[in-house]
Amino acid sequence: MKKISILLLLCAIFPISEKVLAFCGFYVAQAGVNLFNESSQVIIVKDGTKMTVTMANDYKGDAKDFAMVVPVPVVLQKDDIRVKENYLFERFSAYSAPRLTEYYDENPCYPREMEERSLKVSATEKPSATKAGGSTGKKDLGVKVEAQYQVGEYDILILSANESSGLETWLTQNGYKIPAGAKEVLEPYIKAKLKFFVVKVDLKKQTELGYSYLRPIQIAYKSANYMLPIRLGMANSKGVQDLVIYTITKQGRTETTNYRTVRMSTDTDIPTFVKSIFGEFYKAAFQKKWLKEGKNAVFLEYAWDISTNNSMKCDPCASPPVSNNELIEAGVDWLNNEPNRLFFTRLHVRYDRDHFPQDLAFQETPNKERFQCRYVLHQPARGGLDCEAGKKYQQERLQRQAKELANLYELTGWNTNPQFETYRKAIEGVEVSSVEKSRLLPVKDPNPFRLSAERKMLTKDSTSKIVVASKDSTSQTAVASDSNSQVAENDTNTQETANTETPKTEAASSSTSWFTIIGTLIAAFLGTLAAGFLLRKKS
Amino acid sequence: MWIFVFIDLLNTNSYNMPQIKTFSLPQNIFSDARHFQLIALSSFLLYGYFLLDWKTDIFKYITLIFTALVTQMIAVYWVKGDYSSWKSAFISALGLCLLFKTDSLWICVLGAVLTIGSKFILRYKGKHIFNPTNFGIIITILLTNEAYISPGQWGNNLIFIGFLSLLGVQILLKVSRIETGLVFLGAFLLMEFARNILWLGWDFDFFIHQFTSGTLLLFSFFMITDPVTTPSNRTVRMIWAVFVAVLTYILLHFYFVNGAAVWALFFCSFLTPILDRFCKGDLFHWHADLRR
Numbered sequence: 001m002k003k004i005s006i007l008l009l010l011c012a013i014f015p016i017s018e019k020v021l022a023f024c025g026f027y028v029a030q031a032g033v034n035l036f037n038e039s040s041q042v043i044i045v046k047d048g049t050k051m052t053v054t055m056a057n058d059y060k061g062d063a064k065d066f067a068m069v070v071p072v073p074v075v076l077q078k079d080d081i082r083v084k085e086n087y088l089f090e091r092f093s094a095y096s097a098p099r100l101t102e103y104y105d106e107n108p109c110y111p112r113e114m115e116e117r118s119l120k121v122s123a124t125e126k127p128s129a130t131k132a133g134g135s136t137g138k139k140d141l142g143v144k145v146e147a148q149y150q151v152g153e154y155d156i157l158i159l160s161a162n163e164s165s166g167l168e169t170w171l172t173q174n175g176y177k178i179p180a181g182a183k184e185v186l187e188p189y190i191k192a193k194l195k196f197f198v199v200k201v202d203l204k205k206q207t208e209l210g211y212s213y214l215r216p217i218q219i220a221y222k223s224a225n226y227m228l229p230i231r232l233g234m235a236n237s238k239g240v241q242d243l244v245i246y247t248i249t250k251q252g253r254t255e256t257t258n259y260r261t262v263r264m265s266t267d268t269d270i271p272t273f274v275k276s277i278f279g280e281f282y283k284a285a286f287q288k289k290w291l292k293e294g295k296n297a298v299f300l301e302y303a304w305d306i307s308t309n310n311s312m313k314c315d316p317c318a319s320p321p322v323s324n325n326e327l328i329e330a331g332v333d334w335l336n337n338e339p340n341r342l343f344f345t346r347l348h349v350r351y352d353r354d355h356f357p358q359d360l361a362f363q364e365t366p367n368k369e370r371f372q373c374r375y376v377l378h379q380p381a382r383g384g385l386d387c388e389a390g391k392k393y394q395q396e397r398l399q400r401q402a403k404e405l406a407n408l409y410e411l412t413g414w415n416t417n418p419q420f421e422t423y424r425k426a427i428e429g430v431e432v433s434s435v436e437k438s439r440l441l442p443v444k445d446p447n448p449f450r451l452s453a454e455r456k457m458l459t460k461d462s463t464s465k466i467v468v469a470s471k472d473s474t475s476q477t478a479v480a481s482d483s484n485s486q487v488a489e490n491d492t493n494t495q496e497t498a499n500t501e502t503p504k505t506e507a508a509s510s511s512t513s514w515f516t517i518i519g520t521l522i523a524a525f526l527g528t529l530a531a532g533f534l535l536r537k538k539s
Numbered sequence: 540m541w542i543f544v545f546i547d548l549l550n551t552n553s554y555n556m557p558q559i560k561t562f563s564l565p566q567n568i569f570s571d572a573r574h575f576q577l578i579a580l581s582s583f584l585l586y587g588y589f590l591l592d593w594k595t596d597i598f599k600y601i602t603l604i605f606t607a608l609v610t611q612m613i614a615v616y617w618v619k620g621d622y623s624s625w626k627s628a629f630i631s632a633l634g635l636c637l638l639f640k641t642d643s644l645w646i647c648v649l650g651a652v653l654t655i656g657s658k659f660i661l662r663y664k665g666k667h668i669f670n671p672t673n674f675g676i677i678i679t680i681l682l683t684n685e686a687y688i689s690p691g692q693w694g695n696n697l698i699f700i701g702f703l704s705l706l707g708v709q710i711l712l713k714v715s716r717i718e719t720g721l722v723f724l725g726a727f728l729l730m731e732f733a734r735n736i737l738w739l740g741w742d743f744d745f746f747i748h749q750f751t752s753g754t755l756l757l758f759s760f761f762m763i764t765d766p767v768t769t770p771s772n773r774t775v776r777m778i779w780a781v782f783v784a785v786l787t788y789i790l791l792h793f794y795f796v797n798g799a800a801v802w803a804l805f806f807c808s809f810l811t812p813i814l815d816r817f818c819k820g821d822l823f824h825w826h827a828d829l830r831r
Contacts, residue, residue: 261692
């Protein structure tokens with residue numbers, strides 16, 4: 001009897017585990033936050049009105065010039081301010097990063113056990129912080145130092161002010177370098193009676209503690225307003241900035257209420273050569289999606305129930321799931337009481353002044369649907385394929401590869417990449433539908449409208465890359481270094497076309513053109529309808 | 540040229556066409572404002588489905604519409620009412636599709652049943668007390684805590700906003716509730732302008748961003764202006780709209796409520812029967828034009 005039950009147990013386990021493996025594919029690469037320049041990261045833990053916000057950003061200058069000003073709703077107590085370690089962000093980012101999974105086709109002629117595959121993990125992020133720095137002082141400028149603390153290597157001031165020019169003067173007098181244009185942005189926060197959390201580095205203390213980088217700062221406060229101020233950060237940056245927000249909430253997904261929250265593309269089959277350039281691929285895919293959505297959307301990259309209710313913490317896991325200790329570090333204090341209420345959301349915002357006039361306002365929704373940004377590779381079967389099934393498989397594989405290539409073009413707009421060309425030539429003899437074929441041929445495109453829209457997209461893509469590169473060339477990290485040169489080549493090729501285009505036309509993406517056409521048609525139709533209706537009524 | 544073709548189409552009688560029923564359809568279409576509403580709301584749903592990445596919610600939409608129609612049919616059979624009222628049910632269901640969010644199909648069923656049920660149960664002197672969609676959304680949120688309103692889902696696409704406003708104004712003119720929509724929008728706009736631009740000193744695009752929100756406009760043109768649930772007297776209606784705007788403002792800025800306008804309308808709906816009692820007005824009929 002015992003034997004039978006063990007046997008039954010084994011039967012029960014085997015099919016399940018095999019299915020899970022086959023379903024998951026194998027995690028091979030991830031696109032870390034470090035791919036994006038000017039990228040800050042924030043972890044928000046929300047428990048009703050209690051917020052714990054941990055901030056890190058990629059400040060690359062001298063620590064003595066560093067200062068950060070954050071509007072906060074209340075005067076923070078010393079216990080509400082903590083300094084955290086970078087690994088917290090590394091872990092959060094690695095766990096939720098966009099991922100690449102790999103499947104191996106089975107040889108239909110010689111079915112055998114699955115190949116051995118390796119699990120590569122490459123996660124590196126360097127969080128730190130913003131702005132320019134100084135010291136303290138006093139003068140009647142309507143500025144009040146509500147509190148002053150020393151936490152870790154940071155000197156912290158909590159200020160309240162009556163008017164923005166007073167605050168600006170005060171900060172300047174005390175050695176903080178305030179960027180031009182900050183005054184206008186400070187004003188609304190002062191009027192709304194917000195306090196200012198001002199941070200600078202105590203260099204002595206920093207050397208004493210032995211840190212060579214800026215550690216993330218965590219603040220905790222109570223407020224019913226679930227938001228993140230981003231407007232102040234735009235004062236000292238003209239270009240676009242990337243911000244990745246991780247939220248841990250009790251109910252479900254976090255979404256923005258004053259901007260659209262759009263899901264990133266996911267579960268798409270892409271060509272196998274992307275494996276070595278996955279970082280670059282995701283960058284391009286994000287850029288294209290960002291343009292397509294009109295540059296004013298917030299992108300959902302990950303949403304998962306990580307509570308004890310859900311045994312599957314990721315599928316497949318880009319890295320081991322975030323541990324309880326890390327959650328506690330981030331500010332989750334309900335693990336013992338309500339371990340079954342934990343929801344992880346990762347949002348990615350690329351913002352600039354023109355497209356984000358308001359701070360980000362969030363809401364915690366009861367939506368517990370999982371989401372992950374995942375791309376899929378299918379490695380072709382190896383060995384002889386001379387049997388009947390093998391021939392059929394080959395035909396199907398070629399068609400699938402053509403589709404993968406079309407997907408890649410659709411996602412990234414890459415069609416001048418040399419690797420893309422090689423791959424295309426390899427599968428050129430395949431029967432594909434006319435639509436897919438037109439996508440594969442980059443130059444002789446039968447649809448001039450789409451081509452021009454795509455061209456604009458491509459040129460825009462390359463210009464922003466150039467700008468970014470001039471700001472900081474060192475952070476152009478990719479999963480594989482050999483592919484970088486090709487991408488760089490690609491950039492210079494398109495640079496010439498970018499220069500000839502006026503900046504205004506670049507802004508038009510294909511979706512906007514479609515909107516214009518559809519909108520005009522509908523407006524014409526409605527106008528006609530209205531006129532017809534009125535005339536009829538009169539007669 | 541288009542215009543002439545269209546007028547000809549409208550005056551189908553001038554053609555010597557065989558008297559088949561389908562050809563008299565255009566006249567019916569324009570005599571009932573609900574047809575306009577149906578067209579408008581469906582086109583918004585299609586816009587969201589194709590251009591705003593709502594494709595994963597398709598089963599929820601089907602569930603909402605199906606449940607609403609079935610509930611309506613059952614209720615009509617029960618009270619031996621008019622079967623043509625399926626149009627109203629369809630409009631309410633479309634309203635739910637556009638404003639109501641949840642991740643469970645059962646909650647969708649509940650929402651749709653509550654929406655349609657309120658039309659038959661919560662009545663006072665021939666009028667519904669609540670806008671059915673509004674009631675369905677709020678009560679489902681309160682009962683289950685599994686539903687929500689997503690104010691950001693429409694984005695700020697100007698062409699869509701223009702399209703929405705154009706259709707909205709058309710319908711409001713048809714049901715003569717234009718003043719309610721405009722007074723609500725105007726009052727809310729004024730308060731927001733005073734707060735954000737005059738007092739806080741944000742840039743003008745801050746304000747523009749707020750007023751190009753699809754959810755707010757959809758609410759102003761299609762929910763608060765529901766002719767069956769607004770007060771009957773015109774002046775009273777305008778004061779009532781101001782009241783809704785003030786409540787929206789308070790809920791938004793002092794209590795940080797998401798979808799504040801929908802909540803405000805829910806609370807103000809209680810006022811309608813009281814206001815109607817003191818200030819008489821014409822009772823609205825969908826087929827008013829035909830009767831005349």
